[in-house]
Amino acid sequence: MSDLAIAAPRFRAAAAGEALAAWALCLPAVIAYLLMLLLPTLATAALAFTDYELGLDGFRWIGLGNFAEMLDDRGFLQSLRNTLIYVGLVTPGSILGALVLALAIEAGTRGRTLFRAVFFLPVVSLSVAMASAWQYLLHPTIGPLNAALRGLGIAGPAWLSSSDTVLLALAGIGIWENLGFNLVLFLAGLTAIPRELYAAAAVDGVPSAWERFRLVTWPLLGPTTLFVLTITMIRSVRVFDTVAVLTQGGPNKASQVLLYTLYEEGFTYFRIGYSAAITLVFLGIVLALMWLQTRILDKRVHYA
Amino acid sequence: MSGIHLQSVTKSFNGTTVLHGVSLRVAAGEFVALVGPSGCGKTTLMRIVAGIEHADSGTLQIQGREATALRAGERDVAMVFQSYALYPHLTVAENIAVPLAMRRLNAWQRLPLLGGVLPGTRAARQGIAAEVAMAAGALGLGTLLDRRPAQLSGGQRQRVALARAMVRRPAAFLMDEPLSNLDASLRVQTRREIVAIHRRAGAATLYVTHDQSEALTMADRVAVMQAGRILQVAPPREIYADPAELRVATFIGSPRINLLPAEAGTDGAVRVAGLPVGLRCAARGALTLGVRPEALVPAAQGLVARAEAVEFLGESVLLHARHESSGTPLVLRLPPEAAGHLPQPGGELHLAFAPEAALLFGPDGARCRAELAVAREPALV
Numbered sequence: 001m002s003d004l005a006i007a008a009p010r011f012r013a014a015a016a017g018e019a020l021a022a023w024a025l026c027l028p029a030v031i032a033y034l035l036m037l038l039l040p041t042l043a044t045a046a047l048a049f050t051d052y053e054l055g056l057d058g059f060r061w062i063g064l065g066n067f068a069e070m071l072d073d074r075g076f077l078q079s080l081r082n083t084l085i086y087v088g089l090v091t092p093g094s095i096l097g098a099l100v101l102a103l104a105i106e107a108g109t110r111g112r113t114l115f116r117a118v119f120f121l122p123v124v125s126l127s128v129a130m131a132s133a134w135q136y137l138l139h140p141t142i143g144p145l146n147a148a149l150r151g152l153g154i155a156g157p158a159w160l161s162s163s164d165t166v167l168l169a170l171a172g173i174g175i176w177e178n179l180g181f182n183l184v185l186f187l188a189g190l191t192a193i194p195r196e197l198y199a200a201a202a203v204d205g206v207p208s209a210w211e212r213f214r215l216v217t218w219p220l221l222g223p224t225t226l227f228v229l230t231i232t233m234i235r236s237v238r239v240f241d242t243v244a245v246l247t248q249g250g251p252n253k254a255s256q257v258l259l260y261t262l263y264e265e266g267f268t269y270f271r272i273g274y275s276a277a278i279t280l281v282f283l284g285i286v287l288a289l290m291w292l293q294t295r296i297l298d299k300r301v302h303y304a
Numbered sequence: 305m306s307g308i309h310l311q312s313v314t315k316s317f318n319g320t321t322v323l324h325g326v327s328l329r330v331a332a333g334e335f336v337a338l339v340g341p342s343g344c345g346k347t348t349l350m351r352i353v354a355g356i357e358h359a360d361s362g363t364l365q366i367q368g369r370e371a372t373a374l375r376a377g378e379r380d381v382a383m384v385f386q387s388y389a390l391y392p393h394l395t396v397a398e399n400i401a402v403p404l405a406m407r408r409l410n411a412w413q414r415l416p417l418l419g420g421v422l423p424g425t426r427a428a429r430q431g432i433a434a435e436v437a438m439a440a441g442a443l444g445l446g447t448l449l450d451r452r453p454a455q456l457s458g459g460q461r462q463r464v465a466l467a468r469a470m471v472r473r474p475a476a477f478l479m480d481e482p483l484s485n486l487d488a489s490l491r492v493q494t495r496r497e498i499v500a501i502h503r504r505a506g507a508a509t510l511y512v513t514h515d516q517s518e519a520l521t522m523a524d525r526v527a528v529m530q531a532g533r534i535l536q537v538a539p540p541r542e543i544y545a546d547p548a549e550l551r552v553a554t555f556i557g558s559p560r561i562n563l564l565p566a567e568a569g570t571d572g573a574v575r576v577a578g579l580p581v582g583l584r585c586a587a588r589g590a591l592t593l594g595v596r597p598e599a600l601v602p603a604a605q606g607l608v609a610r611a612e613a614v615e616f617l618g619e620s621v622l623l624h625a626r627h628e629s630s631g632t633p634l635v636l637r638l639p640p641e642a643a644g645h646l647p648q649p650g651g652e653l654h655l656a657f658a659p660e661a662a663l664l665f666g667p668d669g670a671r672c673r674a675e676l677a678v679a680r681e682p683a684l685v
Contacts, residue, residue, distance in 0.1 A: 202356055202375070203383045
């Protein structure tokens with residue numbers, strides 16, 4: 001009886017001590033999360049409903065004023081449209097390209113590591129530094145691309161300074177940047193497909209490489225493709241550095257993208273409140289893409 | 305010549321020879337089990353028949369047709385894989401339908417939406433669905449047709465793999481350890497079902513396994529394979545009772561056959577530890593004498609052995625002992641009633657066997673045919 005009476009509080013003290021230790025160990029991570037992620041996000045969300053400008057004292061709550069302004073802001077709408085076009089070009093381009101290359105590399109007997117390294121190079125290289133290389137490659141008069149086109153008798157456009165082609169050129173660079181990353185993911189996905197399924201397909205009488213791809217490779221790559229799709233869309237929505245280095249959104253806002261507008265509003269015009277509102281829109285797009293992945297597509301690519 | 309006919313097939317991977325000129329014939333309607341330890345080349349041989357691997361040399365005929373150069377899909381064989389290799393994104397019905405759809409529909413008709421409106425697709429699809437339903441019904445899968453493989457138990461998946469192989473009525477069935485992923489009780493039950501399917505289909509069946517009890521219980525003939533060579537092909541009873549060489553004798557039978565060092569004197573009389581065993585053979589010198597565990601019995605006199613352990617199995621008792629003079633480990637399989645009268649571990653006992661139950665092997669492992677000694681000198685009987 002007395003044993004029990006003593007044992008119980010002791011046990012409780014031990015449990016409390018353990019909980020305390022757990023919290024103490026979690027504390028650095030919790031603080032980092034609060035300070036670096038949650039607080040800034042909440043602050044941005046709050047600022048999006050103000051007219052705060054850097055350097056001015058005080059601010060006013062203006063409710064949905066910033067969002068109303070966006071609907072009339074030609075620059076913002078243009079950047080939204082440009083971003084969607086950019087994503088619409090880069091996502092299929094880099095995914096299809098990576099898939100075709102991955103299948104070719106997988107089918108080949110030699111040079112797997114070499115090709116993987118070659119195509120992965122853009123991912124590890126600094127995109128700002130690479131941008132200057134692209135500036136030279138795409139130069140209208142001295143650039144090798146237009147020189148090659150001239151050799152074919154085609155007058156190449158001024159890629160980065162014509163509003164008709166600038167988005168195309170940036171998307172080309174974007175595909176080049178994303179291709180290697182996607183390629184490595186697809187190669188990993190391909191090695192995970194059981195060899196026996198290909199053997200079964202052969203015995204079942206699959207008549208062509210295309211049919212084999214349709215019956216085995218494509219469905220079993222589903223989870224990989226979904227991940228690649230999501231990550232590429234999020235990465236290309238975030239396009240910023242090539243635009244900042246090569247075109248600054250020009251000519252005539254033809255390459256103005258969402259993140260560049262956000263940067264300009266916040267750090268060139270110091271309209272922090274408006275910039276925060278654009279950030280929320282950006283955040284909304286990214287969250288929507290992630291929701292699409294986890295809620296809708298996930299169910300269709302995992303066959304359990 | 306119908307069935308499967310392999311002749312002098314060789315295969316090597318990266319300089320390692322896996323098959324050294326293997327020849328094997330599986331007649332139409334026959335069930336041949338290819339049994340051997342892992343890595344002996346039996347699965348490679350089967351994959352060559354299926355067309356998944358290609359032989360370096362040698363020929364293959366299926367249903368009397370030269371098949372060495374044919375693609376897997378054109379060989380009219382079906383295969384059940386060890387992992388079942390079901391398509392995870394297709395339902396049971398769609399999985400079973402694949403071999404038919406690949407043969408009866410053209411590339412356009414197989415397309416998801418467009419295919420449906422093309423002429424002939426509907427009729428062909430209905431024919432396929434009827435045959436799928438029949439194959440599935442025969443294996444008790446009728447209620448599972450809309451499930452995906454991940455939603456099935458191991459035994460059900462195995463049936464789907466069987467149904468997918470059956471549905472096309474191929475000239476030959478190939479089965480690569482189809483039971484090894486099932487639990488013990490299901491395995492015994494499925495054995496009989498596979499044999500029943502084989503009888504109904506009447507196709508040549510080549511069945512690869514490392515489990516000798518599967519091979520012995522299911523097959524019409526057993527082919528024992530080791531290190532890339534087929535050692536013997538014979539009906540189960542003959543493989544067990546009359547093995548062609550030492551490696552077959554030791555591989556088949558559980559517990560393993562007892563092997564004693566023996567010697568044939570100048571007169572041909574065979575002796576073990578100096579005792580005549582009542583056999584006479586043409587060979588001279590050192591031999592190996594094999595006795596199955598159930599043929600070795602305790603006796604009033606004979607080989608002197610020391611008991612080591614007793615294992616009670618229910619239907620029989622295993623007595624582990626050691627031959628005193630040669631140190632050879634021995635196993636006896638005795639009726640369960642004997643359990644009470646066995647010596648304690650460490651105790652001495654005498655062992656004997658009937659001469660006609662003994663198998664003699666030469667120093668190279670080849671079988672030495674022996675005859676019973678006419679003059680019954682005091683023998684180990």
